[in-house]
Amino acid sequence: MVDSLEQRKKQAVVLVSGGMDSCVTAAVAAQEYEMAFLHVSYGQKTQVREREAFNAIADYYHVTRRLAADIDYLRQIGGSSLTNDSIPVAESGLGDEDSIPTSYVPFRNTHLLSIAVSWAEVIGASKIFIGAVEEDSSGYPDCRKEYYQAFNRLAEAGTKPETHISVVTPLIDLRKSEIVLKGVELGAPLYLTWSCYKNSDRACGVCDSCILRLKGFREAGVEDPAEYV
Amino acid sequence: MVDSLEQRKKQAVVLVSGGMDSCVTAAVAAQEYEMAFLHVSYGQKTQVREREAFNAIADYYHVTRRLAADIDYLRQIGGSSLTNDSIPVAESGLGDEDSIPTSYVPFRNTHLLSIAVSWAEVIGASKIFIGAVEEDSSGYPDCRKEYYQAFNRLAEAGTKPETHISVVTPLIDLRKSEIVLKGVELGAPLYLTWSCYKNSDRACGVCDSCILRLKGFREAGVEDPAEYV
Numbered sequence: 001m002v003d004s005l006e007q008r009k010k011q012a013v014v015l016v017s018g019g020m021d022s023c024v025t026a027a028v029a030a031q032e033y034e035m036a037f038l039h040v041s042y043g044q045k046t047q048v049r050e051r052e053a054f055n056a057i058a059d060y061y062h063v064t065r066r067l068a069a070d071i072d073y074l075r076q077i078g079g080s081s082l083t084n085d086s087i088p089v090a091e092s093g094l095g096d097e098d099s100i101p102t103s104y105v106p107f108r109n110t111h112l113l114s115i116a117v118s119w120a121e122v123i124g125a126s127k128i129f130i131g132a133v134e135e136d137s138s139g140y141p142d143c144r145k146e147y148y149q150a151f152n153r154l155a156e157a158g159t160k161p162e163t164h165i166s167v168v169t170p171l172i173d174l175r176k177s178e179i180v181l182k183g184v185e186l187g188a189p190l191y192l193t194w195s196c197y198k199n200s201d202r203a204c205g206v207c208d209s210c211i212l213r214l215k216g217f218r219e220a221g222v223e224d225p226a227e228y229v
Numbered sequence: 230m231v232d233s234l235e236q237r238k239k240q241a242v243v244l245v246s247g248g249m250d251s252c253v254t255a256a257v258a259a260q261e262y263e264m265a266f267l268h269v270s271y272g273q274k275t276q277v278r279e280r281e282a283f284n285a286i287a288d289y290y291h292v293t294r295r296l297a298a299d300i301d302y303l304r305q306i307g308g309s310s311l312t313n314d315s316i317p318v319a320e321s322g323l324g325d326e327d328s329i330p331t332s333y334v335p336f337r338n339t340h341l342l343s344i345a346v347s348w349a350e351v352i353g354a355s356k357i358f359i360g361a362v363e364e365d366s367s368g369y370p371d372c373r374k375e376y377y378q379a380f381n382r383l384a385e386a387g388t389k390p391e392t393h394i395s396v397v398t399p400l401i402d403l404r405k406s407e408i409v410l411k412g413v414e415l416g417a418p419l420y421l422t423w424s425c426y427k428n429s430d431r432a433c434g435v436c437d438s439c440i441l442r443l444k445g446f447r448e449a450g451v452e453d454p455a456e457y458v
Contacts, residue, residue, distance in 0.1 A: 067302070069302035106346070117335070121335040122307060144386070150386040151383055153379045153383075155336070158370055
């Protein structure tokens, strides 16, 4: 009986970058869905290390359905410190609340979600999980709730009439410290994640992503398992 | 004076597949905008021939800013006769008005438009031209006006606050025959275009795309410059 119940589990595509937020998002999705893991590289400097983390998290959750897509045309387009070597990765980009940080990749999440929708439509998944965080985030326009509402209307309009796919953002209202605590609560393998935008061996501790992560662990009163330079 | 007026021309990204509709769309955009041409391959069977047509049309309009992007992950995803060799390209897919043809590539236009938005934001273009056709089309969900309205809301929500990019669909209400006539009127180089989904030397004349094209030329009373088998 348990087996047949398991087989009827609904499918969800989970966008897993390899960072902490996507790892905790997977832990949330795992409670209700059979997961298919999607990883997207876009020419970012740490992409090999991120894909390693992706595969490690997929192994942890016994996810066999994996898709690793490469959208390196974002590197041709440039415009971000994450994909353009001539723009340095900021060490204090989070200081100015009103500006978009240099690590902003123009319209990036739409690329990731579009791949997820195409894949979900083909494999018959009805949900797409993404670890976007609005509060306490870097101010990226495509991490706000309004953006996801607009995307869900687009997914409804742009797929077959019988297809109903929507994006779920379980972390969107959480602070980084709450994400750490949720991860601990759900047994997410945070020790397998990679967050640094700059290095691939030991985390730099000074890029936007490291700063947010360190602050999150500190405020949660949890020790960060990552190694820093 | 003419030169400085020219320099102030606004920029537009034009999606050019190499087919007739995109060629006529470029002819429309050329009237008002300095054009940047975007071509996207997605593992479709005729992609080399289509890129040739793209470059020929770009040469014709003296477009120097070109981006050729490859999203071959759509081939990994499959689900369409255009990208999956095990699904035959239909020869009569247009017969059933209520069904989505096998050539439907799930959510495809969102991938193309997302690349266009990212590029437009980086180069400072405010418009994206795409030759989508709702009437007389193949019934793809992402060729309807409703879809483009939803996409424009997403582009507004997902880019920087100071960025305002919108998609323009000058052909959306036209029939194929009207597109042919508009192309002739604007001097669009229709002889450089490639429409066939199946062949790359002489057009097959029997796939969805050939059938629509032939019908359009016939109804317009214009001779199709393409060679057929």
